[in-house]
Amino acid sequence: MQNIKLVIFDLDGTLVDAYRAIESSFNYVMRAFGLKIRSAQFIRRAVGRGDANLLKSYIGKHDLSTALSLYRRHHQNSLLKQSRLYPRVAQLLRKLKAKGYKLAVASNRPTRFSRILLKHLQIIGYFDYVLCADKLKRGKPAPEILNKIIRRFKVKKSQALYAGDMVIDAQAGKNAHILTVIVTTGSSSPYEIKQQKPFKIISAISKLSDLL
Numbered sequence: 686m687q688n689i690k691l692v693i694f695d696l697d698g699t700l701v702d703a704y705r706a707i708e709s710s711f712n713y714v715m716r717a718f719g720l721k722i723r724s725a726q727f728i729r730r731a732v733g734r735g736d737a738n739l740l741k742s743y744i745g746k747h748d749l750s751t752a753l754s755l756y757r758r759h760h761q762n763s764l765l766k767q768s769r770l771y772p773r774v775a776q777l778l779r780k781l782k783a784k785g786y787k788l789a790v791a792s793n794r795p796t797r798f799s800r801i802l803l804k805h806l807q808i809i810g811y812f813d814y815v816l817c818a819d820k821l822k823r824g825k826p827a828p829e830i831l832n833k834i835i836r837r838f839k840v841k842k843s844q845a846l847y848a849g850d851m852v853i854d855a856q857a858g859k860n861a862h863i864l865t866v867i868v869t870t871g872s873s874s875p876y877e878i879k880q881q882k883p884f885k886i887i888s889a890i891s892k893l894s895d896l897l
Contacts, residue, residue, distance in 0.1 A: 689864075689897060690844040692781060693834055695825075696792040697732065698850035698871025699890055700774050701802055704729050706767035707739075710760040714740065714752050729872050733851045734825075735793045735818055736760070760798060770806050771870055773891035778811040780894055789814040789834045791847070791857075793824040814838075825849075826856035831863060848893055855881035866893060 697703050708728045715722050720743060723731075731739055737753055744752040781788060788811055792799050796817040803809035816834055818824025835845050847858045850871025855878060858865025865883045868890045869875050878886055885896060 688844055689786070689846050691787045691789065691835065691838050691840050691846070692893075692897070693789045693791050693831060693845060693847045694890075695847075695849035695851075695854050695871075696790055696794055696799055696802065699848055699854075699868055700771060700808070701768055701806060702771055702870070703764060703768040703802060704732070706760065706763040707732055709763045709767060710756050711739065713759045714756045715743070717755055718744065718748065718752065720744075733793060733853055733872055736795060736798075757795075757798075761801065764798060764801050765805055768802055768806065770808065771890055773889075775808060775811075777891050777894055778808055781897065782811055784897070786897070787813050787838050787840075789816065789838075791816055791825070791830045791834055793818040793853075795819045826853040826860060828857055828861035831857055831861035835861070835863070846897075848890060852877050852881055855883045858883065866896065868893075 694700055708725050711728050712722050736756055740752050740756060741749050778788065790799065790812055794817060796819055799815060799817050814834060814837055816830055818830060821829050823829055831847055835842060842863050846864045846866065848866045850868050851873045855865055855867050866885045866887060867878045867883045868887050870889060
Protein backbone atom coordinates (compact mmCIF):
# COMPACT_ATOMS: atom_id res chain seq x y z
CA MET A 686 0.00 0.00 0.00
CA GLN A 687 2.97 2.30 -0.56
CA ASN A 688 1.06 4.00 -3.38
CA ILE A 689 -1.57 5.54 -1.04
CA LYS A 690 -1.47 9.35 -0.82
CA LEU A 691 -4.94 10.19 0.48
CA VAL A 692 -6.72 8.65 3.49
CA ILE A 693 -10.43 9.43 3.87
CA PHE A 694 -12.18 8.76 7.17
CA ASP A 695 -15.78 8.36 8.17
CA LEU A 696 -16.47 10.12 11.47
CA ASP A 697 -19.02 8.45 13.77
CA GLY A 698 -18.16 4.90 14.75
CA THR A 699 -14.76 5.21 13.07
CA LEU A 700 -12.86 8.07 14.72
CA VAL A 701 -15.48 9.26 17.19
CA ASP A 702 -17.85 7.58 19.63
CA ALA A 703 -20.84 9.91 19.80
CA TYR A 704 -23.50 7.24 20.28
CA ARG A 705 -24.49 8.47 23.75
CA ALA A 706 -24.96 11.98 22.38
CA ILE A 707 -27.12 10.69 19.53
CA GLU A 708 -29.18 8.54 21.91
CA SER A 709 -29.71 11.48 24.25
CA SER A 710 -30.86 13.82 21.47
CA PHE A 711 -33.03 11.20 19.76
CA ASN A 712 -34.90 10.32 22.94
CA TYR A 713 -35.26 14.00 23.80
CA VAL A 714 -37.27 14.35 20.59
CA MET A 715 -39.25 11.17 21.28
CA ARG A 716 -40.26 12.54 24.69
CA ALA A 717 -41.22 15.89 23.17
CA PHE A 718 -43.62 14.11 20.81
CA GLY A 719 -44.88 11.62 23.36
CA LEU A 720 -43.36 8.72 21.46
CA LYS A 721 -41.65 5.53 22.61
CA ILE A 722 -38.15 5.90 24.09
CA ARG A 723 -35.63 3.71 22.30
CA SER A 724 -32.70 1.75 23.69
CA ALA A 725 -29.07 2.62 23.08
CA GLN A 726 -28.63 -0.51 20.95
CA PHE A 727 -31.72 0.26 18.88
CA ILE A 728 -30.49 3.78 18.11
CA ARG A 729 -26.95 2.59 17.43
CA ARG A 730 -28.31 0.28 14.74
CA ALA A 731 -30.40 3.07 13.20
CA VAL A 732 -27.70 5.70 12.69
CA GLY A 733 -25.45 6.31 9.71
CA ARG A 734 -27.59 8.08 7.13
CA GLY A 735 -27.83 11.52 8.73
CA ASP A 736 -30.11 12.99 11.37
CA ALA A 737 -33.11 13.60 9.10
CA ASN A 738 -33.14 9.96 8.02
CA LEU A 739 -32.72 8.87 11.64
CA LEU A 740 -35.84 10.76 12.71
CA LYS A 741 -38.20 10.47 9.76
CA SER A 742 -39.00 6.79 10.30
CA TYR A 743 -40.48 7.65 13.70
CA ILE A 744 -41.83 11.17 13.14
CA GLY A 745 -44.64 11.89 10.70
CA LYS A 746 -43.62 13.99 7.71
CA HIS A 747 -45.76 16.84 8.95
CA ASP A 748 -43.67 17.11 12.13
CA LEU A 749 -40.23 16.25 10.73
CA SER A 750 -39.06 19.86 10.40
CA THR A 751 -39.98 20.60 14.02
CA ALA A 752 -38.42 17.35 15.22
CA LEU A 753 -35.22 18.04 13.33
CA SER A 754 -35.00 21.53 14.82
CA LEU A 755 -35.47 20.11 18.34
CA TYR A 756 -32.91 17.39 17.71
CA ARG A 757 -30.26 19.75 16.39
CA ARG A 758 -30.71 22.30 19.15
CA HIS A 759 -30.29 19.57 21.77
CA HIS A 760 -27.50 17.81 19.88
CA GLN A 761 -25.28 20.86 19.78
CA ASN A 762 -24.88 20.54 23.55
CA SER A 763 -25.02 16.75 23.89
CA LEU A 764 -22.09 16.37 21.49
CA LEU A 765 -19.91 18.47 23.77
CA LYS A 766 -20.84 16.42 26.83
CA GLN A 767 -21.12 12.89 25.47
CA SER A 768 -18.65 12.34 22.65
CA ARG A 769 -15.10 11.04 22.72
CA LEU A 770 -12.35 9.85 20.43
CA TYR A 771 -11.70 6.15 20.12
CA PRO A 772 -8.37 5.11 21.67
CA ARG A 773 -5.19 6.41 19.99
CA VAL A 774 -7.04 8.30 17.24
CA ALA A 775 -5.03 11.49 17.75
CA GLN A 776 -1.79 9.50 17.66
CA LEU A 777 -2.86 7.81 14.42
CA LEU A 778 -3.72 11.09 12.71
CA ARG A 779 -0.50 12.71 13.91
CA LYS A 780 1.52 9.80 12.57
CA LEU A 781 -0.19 9.84 9.17
CA LYS A 782 0.29 13.59 8.80
CA ALA A 783 3.96 13.24 9.70
CA LYS A 784 4.32 10.65 6.94
CA GLY A 785 2.87 13.07 4.41
CA TYR A 786 -0.59 11.62 3.81
CA LYS A 787 -3.44 13.95 2.88
CA LEU A 788 -6.34 13.37 5.29
CA ALA A 789 -10.04 14.01 4.75
CA VAL A 790 -13.38 13.33 6.42
CA ALA A 791 -16.41 11.99 4.53
CA SER A 792 -19.47 11.92 6.79
CA ASN A 793 -23.23 11.62 6.45
CA ARG A 794 -23.47 13.74 9.61
CA PRO A 795 -24.37 17.38 8.77
CA THR A 796 -21.42 19.74 8.29
CA ARG A 797 -22.26 21.92 11.30
CA PHE A 798 -22.16 19.02 13.74
CA SER A 799 -19.19 17.32 12.13
CA ARG A 800 -17.18 20.49 12.66
CA ILE A 801 -18.43 20.82 16.25
CA LEU A 802 -17.14 17.30 16.93
CA LEU A 803 -13.80 17.78 15.18
CA LYS A 804 -13.12 21.07 16.96
CA HIS A 805 -14.31 19.89 20.37
CA LEU A 806 -12.18 16.75 20.19
CA GLN A 807 -9.24 18.79 18.92
CA ILE A 808 -8.53 16.88 15.72
CA ILE A 809 -9.83 19.26 13.05
CA GLY A 810 -6.30 20.53 12.41
CA TYR A 811 -5.22 17.15 11.08
CA PHE A 812 -7.65 17.24 8.17
CA ASP A 813 -7.05 18.90 4.84
CA TYR A 814 -10.72 18.69 3.86
CA VAL A 815 -14.07 17.87 5.48
CA LEU A 816 -17.04 16.99 3.28
CA CYS A 817 -20.48 16.01 4.54
CA ALA A 818 -23.58 14.66 2.83
CA ASP A 819 -25.61 17.85 3.32
CA LYS A 820 -23.37 19.46 0.68
CA LEU A 821 -24.27 16.80 -1.90
CA LYS A 822 -27.36 15.46 -3.62
CA ARG A 823 -26.79 12.00 -2.18
CA GLY A 824 -24.90 10.73 0.84
CA LYS A 825 -23.29 7.35 1.38
CA PRO A 826 -23.62 4.62 0.18
CA ALA A 827 -23.61 6.64 -3.05
CA PRO A 828 -19.99 7.27 -4.12
CA GLU A 829 -20.28 11.04 -4.76
CA ILE A 830 -18.77 12.09 -1.45
CA LEU A 831 -15.65 9.97 -1.97
CA ASN A 832 -15.34 10.87 -5.65
CA LYS A 833 -15.50 14.59 -4.91
CA ILE A 834 -12.76 14.33 -2.27
CA ILE A 835 -10.55 12.35 -4.63
CA ARG A 836 -11.04 14.93 -7.39
CA ARG A 837 -10.20 17.74 -4.98
CA PHE A 838 -6.80 16.24 -4.23
CA LYS A 839 -6.17 15.27 -7.85
CA VAL A 840 -5.05 11.76 -6.99
CA LYS A 841 -5.83 8.52 -8.74
CA LYS A 842 -8.37 6.20 -7.18
CA SER A 843 -5.58 3.69 -6.67
CA GLN A 844 -3.90 6.28 -4.43
CA ALA A 845 -6.89 6.70 -2.09
CA LEU A 846 -8.04 4.64 0.88
CA TYR A 847 -11.33 4.99 2.74
CA ALA A 848 -11.89 3.90 6.37
CA GLY A 849 -15.39 3.53 7.81
CA ASP A 850 -17.41 1.37 10.18
CA MET A 851 -20.73 0.47 8.54
CA VAL A 852 -22.14 -1.55 5.70
CA ILE A 853 -22.92 1.72 3.92
CA ASP A 854 -19.25 2.70 4.20
CA ALA A 855 -18.18 -0.56 2.61
CA GLN A 856 -20.76 -0.01 -0.12
CA ALA A 857 -19.66 3.60 -0.69
CA GLY A 858 -16.04 2.50 -1.05
CA LYS A 859 -17.04 -0.28 -3.41
CA ASN A 860 -19.20 2.07 -5.46
CA ALA A 861 -16.31 4.55 -5.70
CA HIS A 862 -13.89 1.73 -6.63
CA ILE A 863 -11.34 2.53 -3.94
CA LEU A 864 -9.65 0.44 -1.26
CA THR A 865 -11.89 0.32 1.80
CA VAL A 866 -11.04 -0.65 5.37
CA ILE A 867 -13.88 -1.25 7.81
CA VAL A 868 -13.49 -1.07 11.59
CA THR A 869 -15.77 -3.10 13.85
CA THR A 870 -16.32 -0.38 16.48
CA GLY A 871 -19.43 1.07 14.83
CA SER A 872 -23.03 0.24 14.03
CA SER A 873 -22.69 -2.79 11.76
CA SER A 874 -21.91 -6.28 13.03
CA PRO A 875 -18.76 -8.15 11.95
CA TYR A 876 -21.00 -10.59 10.04
CA GLU A 877 -22.69 -7.76 8.11
CA ILE A 878 -19.34 -6.20 7.31
CA LYS A 879 -17.87 -9.48 6.07
CA GLN A 880 -20.74 -9.86 3.62
CA GLN A 881 -19.57 -6.70 1.86
CA LYS A 882 -16.03 -8.04 1.37
CA PRO A 883 -14.05 -4.84 2.02
CA PHE A 884 -10.31 -4.77 1.45
CA LYS A 885 -9.60 -5.20 5.17
CA ILE A 886 -11.55 -5.48 8.43
CA ILE A 887 -9.85 -4.23 11.60
CA SER A 888 -10.89 -4.18 15.25
CA ALA A 889 -9.73 -0.62 16.00
CA ILE A 890 -8.97 2.36 13.78
CA SER A 891 -5.55 2.72 15.42
CA LYS A 892 -4.59 -0.50 13.61
CA LEU A 893 -4.81 1.35 10.28
CA SER A 894 -1.21 2.48 10.73
CA ASP A 895 -0.13 -1.17 10.48
CA LEU A 896 -1.63 -1.31 6.98
CA LEU A 897 -0.03 1.94 5.86
